[in-house]
Amino acid sequence: MKKLIVVIVILSFAKLTFAQENDKYFFKTSSDIKSTLFLGPELKVSKLIEGYQLYTGLKGAILFNDKIAFGLAGGGFVTEEVFMGLNDMGEEAELNTISGYGGFYLDYFIPTKSPVVISFPMIVGAAGVVLFSPNKVDHVVMDEEMVEGGVFFIYEPAVSVEVNLTRFLRTGLGLGYRFAFKGDMDRVSAKDFSAFTFNWNIKFGSF
Numbered sequence: 718m719k720k721l722i723v724v725i726v727i728l729s730f731a732k733l734t735f736a737q738e739n740d741k742y743f744f745k746t747s748s749d750i751k752s753t754l755f756l757g758p759e760l761k762v763s764k765l766i767e768g769y770q771l772y773t774g775l776k777g778a779i780l781f782n783d784k785i786a787f788g789l790a791g792g793g794f795v796t797e798e799v800f801m802g803l804n805d806m807g808e809e810a811e812l813n814t815i816s817g818y819g820g821f822y823l824d825y826f827i828p829t830k831s832p833v834v835i836s837f838p839m840i841v842g843a844a845g846v847v848l849f850s851p852n853k854v855d856h857v858v859m860d861e862e863m864v865e866g867g868v869f870f871i872y873e874p875a876v877s878v879e880v881n882l883t884r885f886l887r888t889g890l891g892l893g894y895r896f897a898f899k900g901d902m903d904r905v906s907a908k909d910f911s912a913f914t915f916n917w918n919i920k921f922g923s924f
Contacts, residue, residue, distance in 0.1 A: 753780050755887075755922025759792070763895060764912035765816065766905065770794045772914075776822050780922065784826050790840050791819020812864060812904070813851060818844030818871045818895075826879075836877040836889065844869045844897065846905055867902035869910050871895060877918070887920040 754777070761772040774792020781787075798814040820842010827835040845868055849861040875893025882888060897910035 751782050753923040754778070755780055755786070755920045755924075757918060757920040757922075759790075759916055759918035761792075761914045761916040763914040765794060765798045766814065766909045768798055770796045770798055772817075774819065776918070778822055778824065780826075780924075783828060783924070786822070786824035786826070788822045789819070790822035791817070791842075793817025811851060813849045813861065814846060814905075815849070816844065816846040816910075818842060818869075820871060832881040834879045834881065834887070834889075836879050836891070838875050838877060838891070838893075840871065840873040842871050844871045844910060846902065846910065848902075848904060865902055865904055867900055867905065869897040869900040869907055871897055873914065875914065875916065877916070879918075879920075881924050885921060885923060887922075887924050889918055889920075891916045891918070 756777040757775070759774050759776060761774070762769055763772060764770070772792055772794050774790060776788060776790035778786040778788025794814070794816050798816075799811060818840075820840050822838065822840055824836055824838040827837075829835070845866070847866040848864040850864045851861050873893055873895040875891045877889045877891030879887050879889030893914045893916065895910070895912055895914055897907040900907045900910065
C-alpha cells in the first residue's frame, strides 16, 4: 500500500513538473505553434475628400495560435469622388479621382466562450491617388486628362466584432480610422484622405 502511494505521488509530481515546464518559456518551439491561413474580401465605406465612397479589397494572412495574424491587404475605391479644383491651366474645373491603398496587415484576436471574436486589425502601408479632369462636349465626357498623382503613407487601426459561422467561415463588422501622412500632392492633402472607416469582412480559413 505504501509503495502504491509513493508511485502515485511520484507520477503526480512528474505531471505537475511537465505542465510547468511547458508554461515557463516565453518563446515556444515551432512544434507548439499552430498556424493556419485565411483569405477574404472586405467592403468599406469611408469619406474621401468631400464625399463618402465605397472601397472593395482583399486581405490574406497567416494566423498563429488563433490569436495573431500577419499578412497583406489592399484594394481601391470603386466609386469616383468628383469635386471642384484647379486644372493644369489654373482654372476651376471638375476633377475625378482614382485611388486605393494597401500594405501590411496585422491583427490580434480575442476569443470568447461563444462564436463571437473581438478583433483589432491594422493596415500599415501606402495609398495612391490620381486626379483627372474630364473634357466634356454637351455634358458628354469625350476624354479625361490627368492633372495630378501622388502617394500617402497610411496607418489604419480598427476594432471589429466577428462571428464564426462555421469552422471555415467567419464574418464581421468593424470601425476604424485611416490616418494619412506625408502626401506629395497640391490638390489633395493628407487631411482629405484621413477619415473614419466602416467595414464588413468575410474570412475563409480554418478557425
